[in-house]
Amino acid sequence: MMIKITADSTCDLSPQILEQYNISLIPFHILIDDEDFRDGVDITPKDLFRYVSEEGKSCRTAAINVFEYENFFKEFSPNYDAVIHISLGSGFSSTHQNAKIAAEQFENVYVIDSQNLSTGSGHVVLEAAIMAQNGAQPEEIIKHLEEIVPKVDTSFVIDTMEYLRKGGRCSGIEAFGATLLKIKPSIEVVDGKMIVGKKYRGNFDRCIVNYVKDRLENNDDIDYSRVFITHSYCSPETVQKVRVAIDKYAKFEEIIETYAGCTVSTHCGPNTLGILYKRKSKK
Known part of the structure; x- marks a missing residue:
């Protein structure tokens, strides 16, 4: 089966890992004063630190909305047997719920709550990608991810x-x-x-x-x-x-x-x- 692994940009995996395992990310929003940037696309951490330390600007994050997730899943759903998306933990943001709502529009999109952030989520994403590359079925991958989510430190x-x-x-x-x-x-x-x-x-x-x-x-x-x-x-x-x-x-x-x-x-x-x-x- 052709299985696509996707994740929120908050998983913090390296470009090399993303390329090796064909993982696609959807970017979080970074708000600098009144400007809206996309994490890893329009802004990097070094840019962010400069805005704060040198220009005295305030920064905050904003969740990915349902419409953005729908468009994101629409890119992959027709071309794969299954799309498995690993989200930032539901305890940190509304993004997991938004991704779940968006996934209801597709029969082959599954959303996993990583219950984590950064490479805590990254562990879950990488496990999914390795299994998908090795030919595992979607049900196997989802079951394994649900087992390891509470084990990530x-x-x-x-x-x-x-x-x-x-x-x-x-x-x-x-x-x-x-x-x-x-x-x-x-x-x-x-x-x-x-x-x-x-x-x-x-x-x-x-x-x-x-x-x-x-x-x-x-x-x-x-x-x-x-x-x-x-x-x-x-x-x-x-x-x-x-x-x-x-x-x-x-x-x-x-x-x-x-x-x-x-x-x-x-x-x-x-x-x-x-x-x-x-x-x-x-x-």
Whole structure:
């Protein structure tokens, strides 16, 4: 069967992976003051950081609407036996519901709630694409995705809370206090929602290495097939330290580095880094 895998741009997979597995993305909206940009099409994270830091503009995200999804699915539905779309988690945005409504217009379009963001969703997308390339049937793929969705472990450490403050997700006092005390909070996805995890303190590189240790050391619930290092343009030196720390505490078969897109970057800002992997069990 000819099966097409599609996803929201928020999955943060690299262009190489998208091309290798013929994955197509529909872009989220990034609103800079009154201007509307499409994630990864009209704007990159580096553009976004410049707008905010140098020009003092505000940024926020907006969901993909039903009409956009209908037009997107219309491109692929006639040419494939099945289209399987993996959406940003329903706990973060209305996009999943909008995609579901749009899919009702097609007999062969299926929408999966990743219950996640960034390469937490990316794990689900990549699993689907590998299975489709290996000739799996749509029912097999959908069943497998539903099994792995609750097993994906997603977390990030952010260097500055300024973007969270500007997005209304923390107060100015909290952001100021975090800056003053050099606090680098970790953000975790639990049950399809973001929560604040452990708060690290000090130099970002030291915090990020301690974070990797906390996630991986003495953890017997890790699926070692793959881990993503996803970041918003951290320095190569920082990323290398993370690679070394991962190798020290866990032996993954594959380490994939990707850049966080504009959706994550809008809320978390520059110097955000996470390691995202699958667990053996559901939590």
